Amino acid sequence: MTVLGHWCLVWFFGNFGLGVTSVVFTPECPQSITLRRQLLEVYWQRPREGWVNLSTDGSSKGNPCLATAGGLIRDAGGCWLAGFGTNLGFCSPWQAELWVVYHGLTLAWFHGYSRVDLTIDSAMVVSNFTNASHQVVNNLVLAIWELLLRNWIVRARHVFRESNRCVDWLANYSYRLPVGVQWFNQAIEGMSTLLFADSIGVALPRVATHVVLFFGRLPCLFEQKKL
Numbered sequence: 646m647t648v649l650g651h652w653c654l655v656w657f658f659g660n661f662g663l664g665v666t667s668v669v670f671t672p673e674c675p676q677s678i679t680l681r682r683q684l685l686e687v688y689w690q691r692p693r694e695g696w697v698n699l700s701t702d703g704s705s706k707g708n709p710c711l712a713t714a715g716g717l718i719r720d721a722g723g724c725w726l727a728g729f730g731t732n733l734g735f736c737s738p739w740q741a742e743l744w745v746v747y748h749g750l751t752l753a754w755f756h757g758y759s760r761v762d763l764t765i766d767s768a769m770v771v772s773n774f775t776n777a778s779h780q781v782v783n784n785l786v787l788a789i790w791e792l793l794l795r796n797w798i799v800r801a802r803h804v805f806r807e808s809n810r811c812v813d814w815l816a817n818y819s820y821r822l823p824v825g826v827q828w829f830n831q832a833i834e835g836m837s838t839l840l841f842a843d844s845i846g847v848a849l850p851r852v853a854t855h856v857v858l859f860f861g862r863l864p865c866l867f868e869q870k871k872l
């Protein structure tokens with residue numbers, strides 16, 4: 646905590662937000678700062694009738710390093726419609742998340758789905774497509790924009806990894822595939838328990854960390870979700 650004139654800077658070090666230090670300017674110094682952990686329940690929500698759920702997940706063993714990704718399209722009943730796994734070879738985690746979105750959207754378009762709930766476990770990639778002020782400097786981002794601008798509705802949002810168990814599994818499985826994309830028309834052996842758990846809405850706990858600042862009587866809550 647640093648006091649600058651009438652302003653007070655509170656620094657948080659640790660695994661918040663994008664893993665960087667967060668800074669909060671407050672006109673008044675907090676009397677106390679506490680970290681509070683809260684247990685949330687996350688589970689797979691059925692897409693609305695007429696929509697499909699496209700889940701994506703990229704995985705990498707370093708930055709940059711060997712990376713894989715998995716994607717899966719399910720209907721409102723939680724049934725497997727189409728999926729894929731890809732071994733991307735050497736690539737950064739950010740590129741892995743982009744590749745999986747690209748392949749997933751290509752697959753959904755190929756199957757003719759017109760309403761797609763796209764879930765991504767990287768908040769940064771979601772911001773790349775929802776925040777128009779980012780300069781587009783990457784060919785893959787441009788290719789995804791081209792897909793998004795076609796005649797269909799795609800809603801993209803960020804989800805926690807815990808509600809992404811199936812694609813997490815697919816991404817891990819893809820380390821044993823040859824480099825390239827492999828399309829799966831039906832569930833892979835070994836995934837049925839996870840698919841079933843999702844289809845009946847089994848929840849998994851997730852610990853979220855809140856930073857709580859107390860200013861005299863008024864508590865001020867900053868929620869920082871771990872990505």
Ligand SMILES: *[C@@H]1O[C@H](CO)[C@@H](O)[C@H](O)[C@H]1NC(C)=O
Binds near residue numbers: 698701808
């Ligand atoms: C879609 O899939 C993601 C990831 O598996 C899940 O978190 C979400 O609840 C599902 N449903 C909707 C409506 O997005």
Ligand SMILES: *[C@@H]1O[C@H](CO)[C@@H](O)[C@H](O)[C@H]1NC(C)=O
Binds near residue numbers: 780782783786
């Ligand atoms: C993606 O988002 C990150 C963080 O929000 C930003 O720094 C980066 O420039 C964006 N990249 C592209 C290609 O839009």
Ligand SMILES: *[C@@H]1O[C@H](CO)[C@@H](O)[C@H](O)[C@H]1NC(C)=O
Binds near residue numbers: 772776777778779
């Ligand atoms: C969009 O990106 C700009 C520049 O990176 C950033 O200043 C702004 O806060 C972002 N907006 C949202 C809604 O994330």
Ligand SMILES: *[C@@H]1O[C@H](CO)[C@@H](O)[C@H](O)[C@H]1NC(C)=O
Binds near residue numbers: 814817818821
């Ligand atoms: C990833 O796959 C390997 C086998 O290929 C397995 O031993 C490991 O437990 C898996 N990890 C996760 C998180 O599923």
